Amino acid sequence: MILVTGASGKTGRRVIDRLTEAGHVHRAVGRSSVPPFAWERPETWSAVLAGARAAYIVHPELAATGAPAVIEEFAAAAAAAGVERLVLLSGRGETNAELAERAVQNSGLAHTVVRASWFAQNFTEGLLHPAAGGGAFALPAGTVREPVVDADDIADVVTAALTDSRHDGRLYDVTGTRSFTFDEMAAEISRAAGRPVQYAPVGLDDFRELLIPHVGPDQAEMFVQLCAEVFDGRNEKPGEGVQEALGREPRDFTAFCQAAAATGVWSW
Ligand SMILES: NC(=O)c1ccc[n+]([C@@H]2O[C@H](COP(=O)([O-])OP(=O)(O)OC[C@H]3O[C@@H](n4cnc5c(N)ncnc54)[C@H](OP(=O)(O)O)[C@@H]3O)[C@@H](O)[C@H]2O)c1
Numbered sequence: 001m002i003l004v005t006g007a008s009g010k011t012g013r014r015v016i017d018r019l020t021e022a023g024h025v026h027r028a029v030g031r032s033s034v035p036p037f038a039w040e041r042p043e044t045w046s047a048v049l050a051g052a053r054a055a056y057i058v059h060p061e062l063a064a065t066g067a068p069a070v071i072e073e074f075a076a077a078a079a080a081a082g083v084e085r086l087v088l089l090s091g092r093g094e095t096n097a098e099l100a101e102r103a104v105q106n107s108g109l110a111h112t113v114v115r116a117s118w119f120a121q122n123f124t125e126g127l128l129h130p131a132a133g134g135g136a137f138a139l140p141a142g143t144v145r146e147p148v149v150d151a152d153d154i155a156d157v158v159t160a161a162l163t164d165s166r167h168d169g170r171l172y173d174v175t176g177t178r179s180f181t182f183d184e185m186a187a188e189i190s191r192a193a194g195r196p197v198q199y200a201p202v203g204l205d206d207f208r209e210l211l212i213p214h215v216g217p218d219q220a221e222m223f224v225q226l227c228a229e230v231f232d233g234r235n236e237k238p239g240e241g242v243q244e245a246l247g248r249e250p251r252d253f254t255a256f257c258q259a260a261a262a263t264g265v266w267s268w
Contacts, residue, residue: 001051002026002162003083005037006058010121011089014155015056015162024163027052039070042077049081054162057088057104061219063226068099075107085110085168087161089154092117092173093234094226101171110168112161116154117175117235118146120256123189124265127214132189133268138200140207140224141182141231147175147238148185150251157245173239176250185253192257193266204228 002019006012007028019026027048029037035047039059049055055078059067075086088104090113091097101113122128123137131137157174161167180188186199202210204224211220242250260266 001053003048003052003055004028004058005048005056006030006060006089007033009058009060010119010125010151011154011158012056012058014151015158018155018159019162022159022163039074042073045074045077046081049078049083052078052081052083054085054087055083056158056162057086059089059100061222062089062091062097062100063094063229064222065096067096068103071100072103072107075104075109079107079109083109085112085162085165087112087114087158089158090115091226091230092175092239093230095229110165112167112169113171114154114157114161115171115173115239115241117149117239119151119154120148120176120253120260121151123185124260129265132186132197132266135196136198136200137182137186138202138207138210139182139231140202140204140227142201143181143183144231144233145179145181145236146185147177147179147235148253149174149176149242150253150256153242153246153250157242160245167245170245172241172245174241174245174250175239176253177238178253179236179238180253188254188257189266192254192261194261195266197266 004012008030016028029048031038037044037048086104086109090101104111128137182199186197189197208220208224
């Protein structure tokens, strides 16, 4: 049985689809699953870990200060429950995410780290979707470039790592093939959606004020700190994780936009 945390999220949902299609028994968990699973409630962990041989770890805020300690504790609980393999979703260039990676790498279990860049699905399923629907999305990203990645590619890599020991011990730097400024991403979305969507570069303080009504002050602060850390150019160069894990090229952002527009997700 394969445990999937964050099962309702952008990558978890896609991993579940792939495991189901390939006939792997799995347990999809989150705060409203039965039994429930919550990162801040360790008393919920043993029930979901029982009987699992592998686990996909998605923490909602791996960049947060307390996350590495929680991942370390969870990895120890997984080992105690007899889990053999851990696959961690991580973020590129994030100090706390790297500490969490080390906790998994030092767990004594077989492990794979899937270190991802900015998700294309932030524009279709995440916080930026409604903003883009209003014609503009704001980020404190200036003119920095991101090798934006399709969550379907992440899910393909994660599913391979969960089910095939050839990925044990690997760290995959999972990105798209090309890097775009957020202005260029907005132009791609506009072309595909058939109506103008603009990128509005903002400062960190303005971004915090924009976020607070949506996610509250604590999460807003975490996002601001994360943006301050990663939007400095450190992540501009594409990685090779999809190619290394799957032996194929990642899906292109232009193609992603065309496919997304065809589903009607941008027909606001
Ligand atoms: N989005 C990006 O561009 C990006 C890029 C690189 C790395 N990452 C990393 O990917 C991870 C996921 O981020 P995301 O924004 O894409 O989120 P997501 O996977 O779309 O959603 C978060 C998932 O976590 C679950 N969750 C939320 N709070 C929880 C809690 N307290 N206990 C247990 N489960 C909880 C949610 O399920 P329920 O609500 O059902 O509990 C949901 O399934 C983060 O660690 C992030 O740093 C994201």
